[in-house]
Amino acid sequence: MFQYYFLLGVRSLRRNPALTALMVLTLAIGVAASVATLTILHVMSGDPIPHKSDRLFVPLIDNGQPENYKPGDDIDDRQMSYRDATNILNSKAGERRTAIFGISLAFEPARKDIGAFNAAGLATAGDFFNMFEAPFRYGQGWSPADDKSGADVIVLSRELAEKLYGDTDPVGQRITAGGIQFQVVGVLDKWSVVPRYHRIIGSNDGAFSEEDEMFIPFSSAIRHEMQRNGSTSCYDDIAPGFQAFLDSECTWIQAWIETRSASDRAELQSFLDSYAIEQRKLGRLKRAAPNKLYNVREWLDYMKVVGNDNKLSAWLAFGFLALCLVNTIGLLLAKFSVRAAEVGIRRALGASRREIFTQFLIETTVVGLVGGVLGLLLAFGALALIAMQSKALTLVAHMDWIMLLTTFGLAVLSAILAGLLPTWRACQVTPALQLKSQ
Known part of the structure; x- marks a missing residue:
């Protein structure tokens, strides 16, 4: 069933290309900004010699x-x-x-x-x-x-x-x-x-x-x-x-x-x-x-290697991500609202609210995956631009495997969180009202 819903999610990306592109881009920009900032903070605050730093x-x-x-x-x-x-x-x-x-x-x-x-x-x-x-x-x-x-x-x-x-x-x-x-x-x-x-x-x-x-x-x-x-x-x-x-x-x-x-x-x-x-x-x-x-x-x-300015930048980046999530929630509400008739028919044919919730949440996860790939590319581009500013920034503006996985995880998690409210709203559709309106 998961594979079926996943394929439905991939197909749903093509139903409204403009709205889908806007959602993916909004999510990708938020993820890229936060991950680029978090990557630099992660490198700056790392333990350079962990096995003997306490000696x-x-x-x-x-x-x-x-x-x-x-x-x-x-x-x-x-x-x-x-x-x-x-x-x-x-x-x-x-x-x-x-x-x-x-x-x-x-x-x-x-x-x-x-x-x-x-x-x-x-x-x-x-x-x-x-x-x-x-x-x-x-x-x-x-x-x-x-x-x-x-x-x-x-x-x-x-x-x-x-x-x-x-x-x-x-x-x-x-x-x-x-x-x-x-x-x-x-x-x-x-x-x-x-x-x-x-x-x-x-x-x-x-x-x-x-x-x-x-x-x-x-x-x-x-x-x-x-x-x-x-x-x-x-x-x-x-x-x-x-x-x-x-x-x-x-x-x-x-x-x-x-x-x-x-x-x-x-x-x-x-x-x-x-x-x-x-x-x-x-x-x-x-x-x-x-x-x-x-x-x-x-x-x-x-020595304040990681200063308050760096920490503030990270918080601002996550604030920007939160703003992008709010916009994504609005876009998902618009995307799912036009499918109320589809939900009504599925409910009338015996689909449970749990199945509707699972389907739409998986579709949201697909958006998160696509946004993660794009966000990763944007993050690499942002780090490359930052590294060009000075030789010192070249040392910290690079992504490791931890941050690579974090980018995908953050994108998918962000999409899932953004999709909870629209998905829940989609499950509340009353089948009789939708069938009556057809």
Whole structure:
């Protein structure tokens, strides 16, 4: 019986092509608008490393000045001073530790067909690659000994490696960058992390920036007194010179700590609190503010990666879908009202209200399926247009299988909901009145 009613629903689409087209288009536009917005929100709010997001922590230590500070105020800076970052790196907190700041180097390729160019990347500790599970195409990251000595080694992104060396393994090659000879020890494979949780601060597009092009040891960047490519906050004037800057309370480094399990969080918090007490004895951390730990999900929330504007856009899109459903209900009422005589005859011949209800609801589902296909095409088009606006939007304006299925499900569900009232009204037809009018 379902197959019979389904075929009737397909045929009914041709009874009034103009009305059917208007219903399908109305439903498709509403579904496309809501799904496109929901897709972007879904990508932006996703967990980028779900199997260990509760074991990766950002520590925040408030080293601000006590003036105008009130207990309970939020920490002004989300980064660390050099002193705090290196103390954490040299500690035994957690299983792995890293410190990160942005750099930009001028590359001088050996190839004559490529001129000098700038590339942006990170100065970080060797644990970085294992902590964030960066995939390697060639080679590997540098060793703890390289971290300790500040070795001039470098890991390239796949794109930068192909630009410099083509599709060959460049491990062991030497490249001049920033006037320094670096030895290539590894090449990352394609590594598109969305949201880019490990490097939100200091990058142009925040959590939706493009991949970093190269990585060098944190200690090497410090040894060469490299300029920072990112944000820096200083409360007081500092003396001239790089060492004076390192000794200052300026915050410009992002720290991360990985624990063996989520249950080690309390132990890590205890370490931070003990560290802060020691530093206060040395005359630092004068605010005596509580130290904070944020795992990946908490960090994304704290940094407002998904802002109120994004959530409002999603609600507005669903409001637009609701408006489209109201219009679809009106169109379905008009479509079913002209078939009152047909319903009356079927009822007189013995069809029950349940059978009429089932038939018309299946016909509505057919409308939802057609609207879903069209809505999916419109959603793909909308996402393509959004992706053209900026490189950051390119990372989030794409549809996965979850959203693909959601599009069809939303279209069919919307059509069924819109068809409940018209279908119920169609079942209330009185057979005697309809037969009398014929």
